[in-house]
Amino acid sequence: MESSELGGLVRSWRERMTPASAGLPEGGRRRAIGLRREELAALAGISPDYLTRLEQGRATSPSAQVVQSLARALRLSDAERDLLHRLAGHATPGLSVVPTRISASVQRLLDRLAHTPVAVYDATGTLLVANAPYNALMGDTTAWHGIARTALWRNLVGTGSRVVHTPEEQADLIAMQVADLRMTSSRYPTDRSLRRLIAQLKAESPLFVELWDSGAAPDQRELGRSKTILHPAVGPIDLDCDSLVVAQDDLRIMVYTAEPGTPDAEKLALAIVLGTQTLSDVLAND
Incomplete structure (x- = not known):
């Protein structure tokens, strides 16, 4: 799969989230739809610059650890998490991995x-x-x-x-x-x-x-x-x-x-x- 598809999905999943669903205060006026990049990056433990490059298709090989952190921060379903892993070129986690999804x-x-x-x-x-x-x-x-x-x-x-x-x-x-x-x-x-x-x-x-x-x-x-x-x-x-x-x-x-x-x-x-x-x-x- 092209890296742009991976980045586009991450961006769409970020934009569908609200600050409240991520445990963040709403704050004042928000120009961004959904979470800001800085907010998602902080939740996932990655740099905002790396997240920007990932969403723009310029970061093409995120590690399995980064993918799992993004899946957790984005509150992905099991199917969405597995898709994210496959698009990044990794095997899906399966039952042998510590669960991190908030149902x-x-x-x-x-x-x-x-x-x-x-x-x-x-x-x-x-x-x-x-x-x-x-x-x-x-x-x-x-x-x-x-x-x-x-x-x-x-x-x-x-x-x-x-x-x-x-x-x-x-x-x-x-x-x-x-x-x-x-x-x-x-x-x-x-x-x-x-x-x-x-x-x-x-x-x-x-x-x-x-x-x-x-x-x-x-x-x-x-x-x-x-x-x-x-x-x-x-x-x-x-x-x-x-x-x-x-x-x-x-x-x-x-x-x-x-x-x-x-x-x-x-x-x-x-x-x-x-x-x-x-x-x-x-x-x-x-």
């Missing part, structure tokens, strides 16, 4: 929770999508690219998150995430992206190597549903964090809520207002 039913659930902080992770702990309230609470996740979107990497190597943990809680969390990743690896042993993730974690974190080689099984103990989020504008917020598993799609949905009528509920509402206003201002000035 229509899960998207409807996210739409119903549009005013609640919600994030969706795949089985590797990699962030697939976060809505605007989540970004307002936890920081702008569209600035996370590549491996930085994986929670385990952020906890081991990166800057962590706004969730407050004692050293013991942090150690338990990391050990659980490593054990979960090992279980995921056993379910998808031929997933090349997963193998690359594990290799990169081994290269960058001696603690990961130690925990991985220990062979410990996931600890089924509750780490605690109550989380304290240290927000830079409103201070600490005590919230309930519930993790919902979508077994058929092997996804994890994290939802943060506060008991209505409490000071924490008021602080959460303020954090969301402040954060969504800030993101809207940034997008309006783009």
Whole structure:
């Protein structure tokens, strides 16, 4: 297939998406139809320049990893994802690849929770999508690219998150995430992206190597549903964090809520207002 057909499809799929469907604030006036190139590039973890060249048919050989990231960011159906892979000259993922697609039913659930902080992770702990309230609470996740979107990497190597943990809680969390990743690896042993993730974690974190080689099984103990989020504008917020598993799609949905009528509920509402206003201002000035 000609590269122009691949680029044209990517552009048409980008233009049919709305900021809300991608977990982004609408912002002010928008000249672009659908998502801006910069927005899709950020969601897919690629450069806007590369996306421009791809849509214009000047980038002709996107890697399977880039194609998979674009399929995830564009919310493609299984058939559309497979078509994108074939046009790029790659084999279709099949059942041996960690699922990253947000199904229509899960998207409807996210739409119903549009005013609640919600994030969706795949089985590797990699962030697939976060809505605007989540970004307002936890920081702008569209600035996370590549491996930085994986929670385990952020906890081991990166800057962590706004969730407050004692050293013991942090150690338990990391050990659980490593054990979960090992279980995921056993379910998808031929997933090349997963193998690359594990290799990169081994290269960058001696603690990961130690925990991985220990062979410990996931600890089924509750780490605690109550989380304290240290927000830079409103201070600490005590919230309930519930993790919902979508077994058929092997996804994890994290939802943060506060008991209505409490000071924490008021602080959460303020954090969301402040954060969504800030993101809207940034997008309006783009």
